Amino acid sequence: MRIDAALRKDLIRAVAETIIAHAGELTELDQAVGDGDHGLNMRRGFAAVLAEVDAIAAQPPPQALHSVGMTLVTKVGGASGPLFGTLFMRLGAALPEEPTRAEAIEALAAAIEAVKARGKSDVGAKTMLDVLAPVLAALRAGGDPRAAADAAAEATRPMRALRGRASFLGERSIGHVDPGARSAALIVGAVCGVLGHG
């Protein structure tokens, strides 16, 4: 799979613009179960990514992903900065410059493990991991990652949060989609929209 500079730019723009367009929705989700700053923080981070899109896209995929991750770490803040930053940085570290489909999937697996370590969390705690893990499973099984992401984000609604601010709400976290899970699904959807799969 060759990911040239034009495609890298399309991917980065699609992800950043999607998150920015949904910032209001993400903040509303976070107001229900968290501290209400998720959309604002993510918008700040991805606006900074968008501002540097040409310089970032000029780099090979591993370095470009690292740059996106570092920008998120420094600009997003909160828990989302380190978590989404780690996702992109580790994905970059694990990805060869011209990955095969199998190598890309295994790079995502490594990135998900890094997010688990960063957040000291795992699947089932009502977090972004509850989207990323089903997406990985769908990719491995040849399924539709975007459909898996959307279904998985919605499936966080009846879950009880075990990590983050939402966990302080206990039972009251039930009934709301997790903002981080929704962000993860938006990112997956944007990537799939550019790559055109399936």
Add this chain to the structure above:
Amino acid sequence: MGNVGIVIVSHSPEVARGAADMARQMVGGDVPLAWCGGNAEGGLGTDAASILAAIDRAWSEAGVAVLVDLGGAVMNAEMAVELLPPDRRGRVVVCDAPVVEGAVVAAAEAAGGSPLATVRAAAEELSP
């Protein structure tokens, strides 16, 4: 080598500054002390870059103990430690301790010339 430095990280700049004031009251100028908190828009939050800068301000060859409040602050502090130059990375610890009490206890311990591990242990004794 000097005394261990203390960094205080809170989502609220007022909490961080207040905790720093309380620690300073105990130890005066004997301990390098820095704090950070809040986001770029003047709201509540923490970020790795600000923590990195605070570690730099409180730097001591004896190391730096970082006191943090909630979730995101812990992760951002851990991230900041990973972003340090390799020769500094092993000399900064993020304490599992309540931020206000931990800052005061850690600063008092640091002012006595204790090594980093002892400063950390003193703060972490406060956690159940």
